[in-house]
Amino acid sequence: MSGIKFGMIAAAKRAGRIYILDSLAEKALFDTVFGRLEASPRTMACAQKAPGLALECHDCEIKGLSICDALEPDEFDQLERIGRTASYPAKATLFEQGRDAPFVSNLTSGALRLSKLLPDGRRQVVGFTLPGDFLGLAMQPTHMYTADALTPVKICQFSRHGFSDLIDRKPRLMRAVMNMASRELTLAQDQMVVLGRRTAEEKIASFLIGMRNRYARIHGSSVHVPLPMTRLDIGDFLGLTVETVSRMMTRLAREKAIVIVPDGVRLLDVPRLELLAEM
Amino acid sequence: MSGIKFGMIAAAKRAGRIYILDSLAEKALFDTVFGRLEASPRTMACAQKAPGLALECHDCEIKGLSICDALEPDEFDQLERIGRTASYPAKATLFEQGRDAPFVSNLTSGALRLSKLLPDGRRQVVGFTLPGDFLGLAMQPTHMYTADALTPVKICQFSRHGFSDLIDRKPRLMRAVMNMASRELTLAQDQMVVLGRRTAEEKIASFLIGMRNRYARIHGSSVHVPLPMTRLDIGDFLGLTVETVSRMMTRLAREKAIVIVPDGVRLLDVPRLELLAEM
């Protein structure tokens, strides 16, 4: 954990800038989202991908969140046996829309952007993947979207066929995957409401509250919301332009609903934001 | 099949108006979507719901499309045993957002509108259910949206707990449900692109092509696309107003891409529409 100091107040160093986090909890949140950076950025960039490492589930940090949680010891062993870990540096493309999908995987650290591209270049981000989320739930032979690393990421990957066979033999595991798919479907339908029927300001508020809720599942609830994606990514997720995202964030900050901090925001007036985002 | 004549050209009578369909295939499509109307509208309206009827899977028309397709005879029997059929007249509400969800079900005939309501009255239609589609895939204890009958409908329903227990014992059945959930998730993500990144005209074209493709799974492909929903429903599905939907449909008709017929449209220039809708 290069360059990171502990204490009552934890400090995180990233890209040469040091800033203060409120607590060790926030420090943990920060690390999970932005990655540990155990290697220097330069090294990471060279190690485009390092697959083939055996799973090390015992010290997996997101065990309790992922499909592994629902497994009996023997099932867990079998899953561990067919899986491998892989790491990608920030900005790497894990897979592209339309390509063959030989693997399904589980994100253990970092964050991904999932996007669909129209022929004329317009882009729709269909989701952001956080630790514990599963990739390839649809079990389709080809990828329905492109997945890019927003930060250095670690995944735990399984051959699609091997995984498919295993879940057919382990109802408990299939149930876990199905529940994950259900949660995704519910999220997607909520996002349809946001895209179809909300104003720009409401979209931003929904997004921030939504991200906070998703981080809360991983760590505790916190008013610090890391945003590993750019304004452009947020715009493409919400059906807005970069400029509108920037303007609305600035407006919310001016009205003291949020504070914009490096790599994210801090929520000041949560009730106000929840009112804007209310379902 | 009251008042309906057959022949090389089939005619369908609905609400006192008779019009011509091109073929028996179109007649079948029409019947599946709008319901058979075996009882008069008045009778249907009285029979708000007629549950408790044992399943009659042997003459189920959508067997090949639904989860039942994937089952072995013994599994099929067990599923049949825990299911009941129910009918609802057009405009009936099958269930409401937020209410308990004691049942999951399979639509066998007719069409439903699934919608989410915001506190201030704005509405987002998250999908239209056609024969063969499953309701309650998320297996949540409460409903995430409201389901209203657009036409007289028939469903085949199962207690959520009974169904949940059964799928835990029948991997093949769970797999069928999971595949259905995956398909829904893919549809929802495609709809996110439509809502977030397409113009009004493209939205209408995507919608029409999408409906045609979904009907094609049930019957053969046809240029006749029944639209059991109102322009308002279409607008709330596409993130548009009624007026815009009407204007765009009129424009497509003026430009000879479609013809507006009673209860639907006929696609004239499919390549043009597919270009507008292209993914």
Add this chain to the structure above:
DNA sequence: CAAATGTTTTGATCCGCATCAAGGACAGGC
């Protein structure tokens, strides 16, 4: 370090679709 590139912000202007308004078509009820 300087140069090049990418990200965020802010301002000015424009346009696609919403909103407001009104009339027509049609179904159901009396």
Add this chain to the structure above:
DNA sequence: GCCTGTCCTTGATGCGGATCAAAACATTTG
């Protein structure tokens, strides 16, 4: 038959967010 309510269409007007432009700032590269 007429009346009422719902749905669809068309026209006039306005606004929210897109687009265009540019500058400040951050990050990467040489």
